[in-house]
Amino acid sequence: MPLWKIYHPAGTYNAEDKKLLAEKITGLYASIPLPKFYVVVIFEEMARDSCFVGGEPNNNFIRFKVDHIARTLPGPVIREWWIRKIDEIIASHVKERGYDWEVSIDETPFDLWSLQGEIPPPFESVAEKRWVEENRASSSTAAEKLPVRLTLTPGLAER
Amino acid sequence: MPLWKIYHPAGTYNAEDKKLLAEKITGLYASIPLPKFYVVVIFEEMARDSCFVGGEPNNNFIRFKVDHIARTLPGPVIREWWIRKIDEIIASHVKERGYDWEVSIDETPFDLWSLQGEIPPPFESVAEKRWVEENRASSSTAAEKLPVRLTLTPGLAER
Amino acid sequence: MPLWKIYHPAGTYNAEDKKLLAEKITGLYASIPLPKFYVVVIFEEMARDSCFVGGEPNNNFIRFKVDHIARTLPGPVIREWWIRKIDEIIASHVKERGYDWEVSIDETPFDLWSLQGEIPPPFESVAEKRWVEENRASSSTAAEKLPVRLTLTPGLAER
Numbered sequence: 001m002p003l004w005k006i007y008h009p010a011g012t013y014n015a016e017d018k019k020l021l022a023e024k025i026t027g028l029y030a031s032i033p034l035p036k037f038y039v040v041v042i043f044e045e046m047a048r049d050s051c052f053v054g055g056e057p058n059n060n061f062i063r064f065k066v067d068h069i070a071r072t073l074p075g076p077v078i079r080e081w082w083i084r085k086i087d088e089i090i091a092s093h094v095k096e097r098g099y100d101w102e103v104s105i106d107e108t109p110f111d112l113w114s115l116q117g118e119i120p121p122p123f124e125s126v127a128e129k130r131w132v133e134e135n136r137a138s139s140s141t142a143a144e145k146l147p148v149r150l151t152l153t154p155g156l157a158e159r
Numbered sequence: 160m161p162l163w164k165i166y167h168p169a170g171t172y173n174a175e176d177k178k179l180l181a182e183k184i185t186g187l188y189a190s191i192p193l194p195k196f197y198v199v200v201i202f203e204e205m206a207r208d209s210c211f212v213g214g215e216p217n218n219n220f221i222r223f224k225v226d227h228i229a230r231t232l233p234g235p236v237i238r239e240w241w242i243r244k245i246d247e248i249i250a251s252h253v254k255e256r257g258y259d260w261e262v263s264i265d266e267t268p269f270d271l272w273s274l275q276g277e278i279p280p281p282f283e284s285v286a287e288k289r290w291v292e293e294n295r296a297s298s299s300t301a302a303e304k305l306p307v308r309l310t311l312t313p314g315l316a317e318r
Numbered sequence: 319m320p321l322w323k324i325y326h327p328a329g330t331y332n333a334e335d336k337k338l339l340a341e342k343i344t345g346l347y348a349s350i351p352l353p354k355f356y357v358v359v360i361f362e363e364m365a366r367d368s369c370f371v372g373g374e375p376n377n378n379f380i381r382f383k384v385d386h387i388a389r390t391l392p393g394p395v396i397r398e399w400w401i402r403k404i405d406e407i408i409a410s411h412v413k414e415r416g417y418d419w420e421v422s423i424d425e426t427p428f429d430l431w432s433l434q435g436e437i438p439p440p441f442e443s444v445a446e447k448r449w450v451e452e453n454r455a456s457s458s459t460a461a462e463k464l465p466v467r468l469t470l471t472p473g474l475a476e477r
Binding site for chain 3: 113
Binding site for chain 1: 160162174177178181182184185186194195196197198199200201202203204226228265267268270271272273274275276278294
């Protein structure tokens, strides 16, 4: 989580371009924060005349297909902000180079996911915080699966 | 939206075949109507002996994997009709050429989607109608996001 | 259903490795039971330096991306069991060979799916049972769409 598949025409990006774009994408998620190693970016070349937009071959089109697993973006404000944020981040790799592009994100089940054989700890848990720091998967105890800020009676009361 | 990934054995389709199939698929969505440029079709070759069906290599198999974003197909009647319609449309490219094939469609969030940096306008809105006519993404005003047929008190009353 | 996409570095698996892994995966689903031909496994090579984990190129990473269509895994106990079971099954092809890996499963709509032009019969129906036995798609009668164990008044009563 997330998994970014980037379908691009052959020859669009060199190794440096790819690294830079992957770093930008990773930085966005790391700022949430999420463990950096959660972010997987796979670049995939499309063969010439194998991509069609509106029924016409388009050899100038880049399609970003993203799966979110660890987080569901809550509510319309944050969802719109996120999709615009992504567009900012990728602009120098698409718009500013004259490509056409499209981005879509799917949200897939958190509980059907594993990393290095470990089931990732709950959002905002003690173990997730440790994973952020250590930047690798490891087993976690039951106590570590509790939230970092544990509140048994959440509500409107002042804290 | 939609994104069609067509996984096929190497050498299955030439440039003309691909164009014809992409046009047929595009035509189906354009008839809804949807902006034609919403329809993206990507053909992807599978390397020999890299596709298995039932545990056996199948070098004669074509897998259509479709994401719908802009529309959710409402109710069982329309969903079944749609999946049968697709089968009709692709028949001359699969069944009639002796290939095995499978089709599946996922429906992903409308609000986590952007095109050329624009968030697509709502279904059946004035702006969407304009996008259909212009066949390209552009910004839209708040007023254009209203439905083409605006009814503030929908119900059973005669119109 | 299921569709397994296995993204791996070039040269990771030879034909025999692929066959063995596809057979293991197929065996797991066949044990439910499901028709064996429902299980599609596609291996896809990632070009060198085209896969990034945490912003760094990782040419030692294998990403399993699975779509479930025919079945939704019911409840947390079975979902966790399944994701662990998969890890067991793939261990000899990833962990034991020193690769990094990640697995995620999406669950997509049962009613937007067709196989050889046939809409697959309902879960645990007479027709599905026949498909398991015959290991191929065929048309089914209305009566065959009923459950193998038909109970019109399910409840807590002893049977």
